[in-house]
Amino acid sequence: xxxxxxxxxxxxxxxxxxxxxxxxxxxxxxxxxxxxxxxxxxxxxxxxxxxxxxxxxxxxxxxxxxxxxxxxxxxxxxxxxxxxxxxxxxxxxxxxxxxxxxxxxxxxxxxxxxxxxxxxxxxxxxxxxxxxxxxxxxxxxxxxxxxxxxxxxxxxxxxxxxxxxxxxxxxxxxxxxxxxxxxxxxxxxxxxxxxxxxxxxxxxxxxxxxxxxxxxxxxxxxxxxxxxxxxxxxxxxxxxxxxxxxxxxxxxxxxxxxxxxxxxxxxxxxxxxxxxxxxxxxxxxxxxxxxxxxxxxxxxxxxxxxxxxxxxxxxxxxxxxxxxxxxxxxxxxxxxxxxxxxxxxxxxxxxxxxxxxxxxxxxxxxxxxxxxxxxxxxxxxxxxxxxxxxxxxxxxxxxxxxxxxxxxxxxxxxxxxxxxxxx
Numbered sequence: 143x144x145x146x147x148x149x150x151x152x153x154x155x156x157x158x159x160x161x162x163x164x165x166x167x168x169x170x171x172x173x174x175x176x177x178x179x180x181x182x183x184x185x186x187x188x189x190x191x192x193x194x195x196x197x198x199x200x201x202x203x204x205x206x207x208x209x210x211x212x213x214x215x216x217x218x219x220x221x222x223x224x225x226x227x228x229x230x231x232x233x234x235x236x237x238x239x240x241x242x243x244x245x246x247x248x249x250x251x252x253x254x255x256x257x258x259x260x261x262x263x264x265x266x267x268x269x270x271x272x273x274x275x276x277x278x279x280x281x282x283x284x285x286x287x288x289x290x291x292x293x294x295x296x297x298x299x300x301x302x303x304x305x306x307x308x309x310x311x312x313x314x315x316x317x318x319x320x321x322x323x324x325x326x327x328x329x330x331x332x333x334x335x336x337x338x339x340x341x342x343x344x345x346x347x348x349x350x351x352x353x354x355x356x357x358x359x360x361x362x363x364x365x366x367x368x369x370x371x372x373x374x375x376x377x378x379x380x381x382x383x384x385x386x387x388x389x390x391x392x393x394x395x396x397x398x399x400x401x402x403x404x405x406x407x408x409x410x411x412x413x414x415x416x417x418x419x420x421x422x423x424x425x426x427x428x429x430x431x432x433x434x435x436x437x438x439x440x441x442x443x444x445x446x447x448x449x450x451x452x453x454x455x456x457x458x459x460x461x462x463x464x465x466x467x468x469x470x471x472x473x474x475x476x477x478x479x480x481x482x483x484x485x486x487x488x489x490x491x492x493x494x495x496x497x498x499x500x501x502x503x504x505x506x507x508x509x510x511x512x513x514x515x516x517x518x519x520x521x522x523x524x525x526x527x528x529x530x531x532x533x534x535x536x537x538x539x540x541x542x543x544x545x546x547x548x549x550x551x552x553x554x555x556x557x558x559x560x561x562x563x564x565x
Contacts, residue, residue, distance in 0.1 A: 155172075168186065168190075276298075276300070276303065278294055279291050279294050279295050279298070279303050279306070279307060280306075282294060283306075283307060283310050286314075288307060288310060288311050288314065289323070291307045291310075292304070292307045292308070292311070292327055292330055293327075295307045295330075296327060296329050296330055301333060304329070304330055304333055305333065305334075305337065307330075308324070308330060308333070308334050308337075311323065311324075317345075317348070321348065321349055321352050322352070325352070325353070331349070334349075335349060343362060343365060343366060343369075344366075346362055347359055347362040347363070347366075350362060356386045356387070356389040356390035357386070357387070357390040357392055357395070359383075359386040360383040360384075360386035360387040360390060360392070360395060360399070361383075362383075363379045363380070363382045363383035363386060364379070364380065364383045364399065366379045367379035367380045367383065373406070373410055373421065376406065376421075377403065377406055377407075380399055380402055380403050380406065381403060383399050384396055384399040384400055384403065387399060401425075401448060404447070404448075405425055405428070405448070406421065408428070408444065408447075409421050409423065409428060412428075412432075412440070416435075416437075418431075418435075425444065425448055425450070426458060428444065429441040429444050429445065429450070429455070429458055429462075430458055430461070430462045431462075432444070433458070433459055433462035433463060433466070434462045434463075434465060434466040434468075436468075436471075438459075438471075441459070452482045453482050453483050456481060456482055456483045456487075457483055457487060459475060460472065460475075460483075460487050460488060460491050461491060463475065464491040464492065464494070464495050464497075465495070467495075469497065469500050472488070472492075472500070473500070473503060476488055476504060476507070481507075484508070484509055484512070485504045485507040485508045485509075486508055486509075486512050486515075486516060488501075488504040489501045489504050489505065489508065489516045489519060489520065490519065492504070493519055493520060498520050498521065501519075501520050502520060505517065505520065510533075513529060514526050514529050514530050514533070514535075514538045514541065514542065515541065517529065518541065518542060518545050523542055523545060523546050523549065523552060524552055524555075526538075526542045527539065527542045527546075527552065527555065527556050527559065530542055530559075531559045531562075531563075534563060536560060536563055539556055539559055539560055539563075540560075542556060543556045543557075
């Protein structure tokens, strides 16, 4: 005989005897119990408020907690909240003591029952025991306890919950009151500012205004200016930014904005005069376009007005003339005065645009220490090797040697030169 079946049958019979007691009054037969199933028996005991017996049966038959103890305790707690003659605080303590940290106990569901019967304070107390913020926060929002909901959302570390509460607060509070409220919650304010930075820049400016953060207000106005199509609106935004930077005592940002305002004025005049677009260009690109359009004098004027360093301007002009293919003007520019950047950039820029003929014109003016390198750049390897030998510089010979792998005669010649230098 199977002993396990015998033991299980004995347990079932003991359960049947227990529920047949007069104070329970459930005269079930074995066949009836088999048809109903144990879960239904537990449910019927719960409906009859026989929670103690239901718990004993659940433990005795070793039912899973979700089907047994947890469900029974949940039903008991829901019934408990309807006992209005007992104070809210006492019920909350009793429920917590009885349920403890039993897994699967939905404190949020119990709190909903408390809310349904008008016991808001009890619902709040019960939600304190709810470990799942995703269940806790929405119910607090339903109860319109938005500040507590925001606190719990922040504590959970779930940014989606925080955004959800903030959105509800925005809908239910005047804008000024909402902004003042979130000042007391730095993490929430930081998240909301990030949201505004991406979706509502004007509201972000309002937050900085309330916080007297003039530096950030200036940054906002600068960003706004680049979104404006109208010249006047862009200018107004930049002037507002400059004013805020001045209040923030940020001299660098204030001066940079002032220069941008001046540049915008120049660009507006250029557009009116030449019917070409300049407004979205930087100072560098503005001067570069002027040079490429044969308006070098205007570029020189901008250089003086904005105190552009000579080296930077020479680099810019060399690039602009080469890109425009204005080789005569580039040669004229090179002969005009001594280059503060040397003549290697002239060679490099010509080669960049595939013009070896023009590049050779500047080789004679290249400084001696860079001449071998520039000769290699334009492909005159033999001349480069001769110059390296003349300079008695083995490093330069090695540099030429690395570029002449396909020329066996020159390769042998350089090796011979190296041998002569070592004697």
